Amino acid sequence: MKHLTDPELLILLREDDEWAFREIYERYWKILYQQALKKLATTEEVRDIIQEIFFSLWKSRHSILLRETLLQYLYTSLRYKIIDYYRLRTVRSKYYDSILQEEEHLSPEVSEELQYRQLNTLVEEEIRQMPAKMKEVFVLSRDYNLNAVQIAQKLSLSHQTVRNQISTALKRIRKRLDRSL
Template identity: 40%
Template sequence: MRKHINAVQLAQATDAELINFTKEGVKGAFEEIYERHWGQMYIHAYKMLKDEDEAKDVIQELFAHLWTQRDELDLRTSLKGYLYTALRNRILNIFDSRKVRGNYIDSLTIYFEEHHLVIEERFREKELGNIIEREIANLPEKMRLVFEMSRKQHLSHKEIALELQISDKTVKKQINNAIRILKLKISYLFILLLFLR
């Protein structure tokens, strides 16, 4: 095991020698590999990924993998060639995961928007229903009674007139007045509700 190779010798060593020194446990050999190739690998990664943090991460992973696999490393090409190939494969994996993630996010967005609209519509219908009920309850008592008998009990004007002992004309007038009041109040409140949502 070599242990007494100085910094000058490491700087002058070839990549193949540095790999062997690293396998032999020579102190500083792997650091020399890192310093020699980090910059070029980073520039290449950044040009492809267009993201500084992502480029740094992928380079860090690349050299971490090189370190953990140093004993099994059997280069059939130059170290630079090996690093570029390994980096390219990692970047392609990132592109694949970006595409999958992008497709997933797109699908999720479409799903959310469609279901959000349905939920919002139902919510508004329910809210509008509550507003209508509240406004009906606020009508003058006789008008409210006539209106509810017409709309909820589905009685005719004649049936309401007989039951309340009033004229058909009065029934019709009370219902028309109720509708006019409700239209004014509900249209205003519905517009307000749309702007507040």
């Protein structure tokens, strides 16, 4: 397809054209990525925010009205996402500080129970967000104590697929816990 202008791409985007969305993404993700790297500490944070920006663009494609260029709109979105990120981080930090202060007044057993519950909640949230097949494999493995061979037979999957799903699920959980602690 020929090189389209941003307004032309937006018209196609409003018509649910996935090619137009990919074209916008390919055109602007590196620019946004480089800008976000100046404001955020890790590339993971940058990738998450860039993904959120383009996800929001896709979600609002039918109602988006630009008073500026598409790049300016994306820069503005980036700025607000970064502000939200730091605002949330500040709130989270205050929340953890208050929990730590409360824990100082608790007995060691109660404190450990509270920590266990918090970790368990994080793990459960991550499991809920997993793709359906990964979640099913992981739950069969952990909650029903089935081994990879049993799960593979039960779900008609290869043994290696089951092992890969469990490994990926564990990596997701570790990543979630690392981010939250």
